[in-house]
Amino acid sequence: MAELLPTHPLEAWSTAFERLPDTVRVVVEPFVAMVDVRLGDVGSQARSRLGVDLPTVPNTWVSTDAGRVVWLGPDEWLLTSTTEAPEELEARVRTAVLPMGGSAADVSAQRIGLRLTGAHARDVLAKGCSIDVHPRAFCRGSSVQTTLGLAGVVLLALAGDDYLVLVRSSFAAYLADWLLDAVLEFSTTHHS
Amino acid sequence: MQLIQCPWCGPREEVEFHYGGQAHVAYPDNPAELSDQEWAHFVFFRDNPKGRFAERWCHSVGCRRWFNAIRDTVTYRFECVYRLDDPKAVTS
Ligand SMILES: [Zn+2]
Numbered sequence: 279m280a281e282l283l284p285t286h287p288l289e290a291w292s293t294a295f296e297r298l299p300d301t302v303r304v305v306v307e308p309f310v311a312m313v314d315v316r317l318g319d320v321g322s323q324a325r326s327r328l329g330v331d332l333p334t335v336p337n338t339w340v341s342t343d344a345g346r347v348v349w350l351g352p353d354e355w356l357l358t359s360t361t362e363a364p365e366e367l368e369a370r371v372r373t374a375v376l377p378m379g380g381s382a383a384d385v386s387a388q389r390i391g392l393r394l395t396g397a398h399a400r401d402v403l404a405k406g407c408s409i410d411v412h413p414r415a416f417c418r419g420s421s422v423q424t425t426l427g428l429a430g431v432v433l434l435a436l437a438g439d440d441y442l443v444l445v446r447s448s449f450a451a452y453l454a455d456w457l458l459d460a461v462l463e464f465s466t467t468h469h470s
Numbered sequence: 471m472q473l474i475q476c477p478w479c480g481p482r483e484e485v486e487f488h489y490g491g492q493a494h495v496a497y498p499d500n501p502a503e504l505s506d507q508e509w510a511h512f513v514f515f516r517d518n519p520k521g522r523f524a525e526r527w528c529h530s531v532g533c534r535r536w537f538n539a540i541r542d543t544v545t546y547r548f549e550c551v552y553r554l555d556d557p558k559a560v561t562s
Contacts, residue, residue, distance in 0.1 A: 336478045351533040352478055408483045423532045424486065430531055
């Protein structure tokens with residue numbers, strides 16, 4: 279039986295991304311483990327059992343020791359980890375939230391991350407996103423679920439001119455093409 | 471484009487939302503005792519006011535939560551939005 283090797287949906291775009299100018303860099307993030315957590319009651323118990331405060335302010339995210347927690351809804355969060363395998367993270371989080379009536383599901387394969395940086399990163403986002411991503415309204419710790427182009431995304435502000443776009447794997451190719459097109463006017467080299 | 475206020479996420483463009491019809495349509499207390507005609511009324515019959523209407527909306531692209539809104543069907547203006555566990559807003 280042939281060995282099944284994991285491939286990234288945007289492997290074919292890496293060369294095109296490398297050619298982008300410094301004013302708009304698009305970097306494909308490595309795979310990380312992601313778990314979707316549903317929990318109705320976020321008391322002090324949740325913190326001690328999970329080891330992290332689940333953010334209750336809509337459209338925010340917080341750092342953890344080895345990843346992030348993103349608010350997805352009043353009873354839903356996305357936990358990511360760069361040090362745990364997906365099944366390890368799922369098992370740990372599930373054990374923590376199950377006694378409180380919560381649930382955890384491994385969604386690592388659901389989305390991939392694209393890092394968007396540079397002086398024109400915000401201009402590129404503005405071409406296909408109705409959210410105000412100016413640092414005064416969308417600073418580090420802000421997140422938003424909305425559409426970029428026609429793809430649903432989770433957008434995180436990591437710093438000024440530094441954004442993380444989480445997009446469903448099946449929409450990744452579309453969004454990669456969309457980004458390359460949106461970046462075109464900021465590229466100094468034109469290919470005819 | 472019209473902005474709709476999500477009770478959790480704040481104002482967003484209307485394309486982020488999905489319409490869910492009339493709000494506060496109560497499920498029958500004794501569904502087994504309903505006649506076919508009464509079932510048809512529960513499933514298919516809805517108010518169609520000219521003016522303020524209590525409706526269900528879902529922030530489908532954002533937090534994916536359902537909420538209720540009072541919308542004027544003449545002007546398309548949203549008067550208020552409220553969560554499903556909030557009491558029904560006054561419509562008239
Ligand atoms: Zn929302």
